[in-house]
Amino acid sequence: MAAPMITVEENDSLVANSLCSFVIERANEAIEKRGKFFIGLSGGSVVKYLCNGLPSLKTDWSKWRIFFCDERFVSYDNPDCTYTPYKEGLADKVEMLIDVNIYPIKPELPVEECAKDYASKMLKCFDIKSGFPRFDVLILGMGPDGHTCSLFPGHPLLEESSKVIAAITDSPKPPPSRVTMTLPVVNNCRNAVFASCGASKAEMVQRVLEGNESPPLPAAMVRPTDGSLHWFLDKAAAANLKNKL
Numbered sequence: 626m627a628a629p630m631i632t633v634e635e636n637d638s639l640v641a642n643s644l645c646s647f648v649i650e651r652a653n654e655a656i657e658k659r660g661k662f663f664i665g666l667s668g669g670s671v672v673k674y675l676c677n678g679l680p681s682l683k684t685d686w687s688k689w690r691i692f693f694c695d696e697r698f699v700s701y702d703n704p705d706c707t708y709t710p711y712k713e714g715l716a717d718k719v720e721m722l723i724d725v726n727i728y729p730i731k732p733e734l735p736v737e738e739c740a741k742d743y744a745s746k747m748l749k750c751f752d753i754k755s756g757f758p759r760f761d762v763l764i765l766g767m768g769p770d771g772h773t774c775s776l777f778p779g780h781p782l783l784e785e786s787s788k789v790i791a792a793i794t795d796s797p798k799p800p801p802s803r804v805t806m807t808l809p810v811v812n813n814c815r816n817a818v819f820a821s822c823g824a825s826k827a828e829m830v831q832r833v834l835e836g837n838e839s840p841p842l843p844a845a846m847v848r849p850t851d852g853s854l855h856w857f858l859d860k861a862a863a864a865n866l867k868n869k870l
């Protein structure tokens with residue numbers, strides 16, 4: 626696996642700008658080469674970076690297919706829902722990005738069925754019957770414990786090798802029930818992209834990027850097998866890195 630490509634910006638607004646420019650470049654390239662752009666989005670702090678920057682950029686939104694790297698198993702009107710802020714902050718602001726091109730989970734199903742339904746929707750959209758979808762870009766967050774998607778340190782889901790989407794009902798971070806992409810899907814993408822800002826992320830950024838820990842932290846298990854890994858950091862989040870860039 627190639628070394629991660631790390632971009633450090635002065636502050637979080639500049640991180641958001643770089644992240645959004647990166648996404649649009651990859652989107653336009655994918656649309657030109659393959660006719661569609663498949664992206665997975667995460668919740669938490671990355672939502673505002675993307676919703677503030679993406680809507681004003683130039684791309685053919687009708688060719689975007691938007692899924693979620695993980696989603697909290699709550700109704701759309703719950704403040705923990707990841708889909709709703711993207712619907713309001715991105716999809717509703719962009720004329721050509723219609724509801725059918727953004728794929729929320731169905732929280733009205735039991736959680737295991739919800740995960741199965743989401744996986745089958747994903748495979749159908751990629752037009753594959755089995756195997757793992759190949760996303761052009763996955764935007765990932767990293768929690769203070771080193772989790773990414775809803776894959777938490779020490780959790781058996783880190784070993785999942787056949788499911789595309791899995792349910793989790795014992796998430797240590799509330800809410801306890803979620804659905805998440807599995808590591809084989811994450812590591813099958815063309816570009817895995819983390820964005821982390823602020824001093825509260827500095828220790829974990831250093832551990833994930835330089836710690837070589839065993840067992841590895843979930844965010845350190847993101848290693849696309851035939852793709853690249855990018856980290857967008859602000860100076861505060863990069864402060865503990867020993868290999869200065």
Ligand SMILES: O=C1O[C@H](COP(=O)(O)O)[C@@H](O)[C@H](O)[C@H]1O
Binds near residue numbers: 667696766767773
């Ligand atoms: O719960 C979650 O947390 C992670 C990290 O969020 P952050 O606010 O610490 O950046 C996020 O990537 C994930 O999608 C979400 O479900």
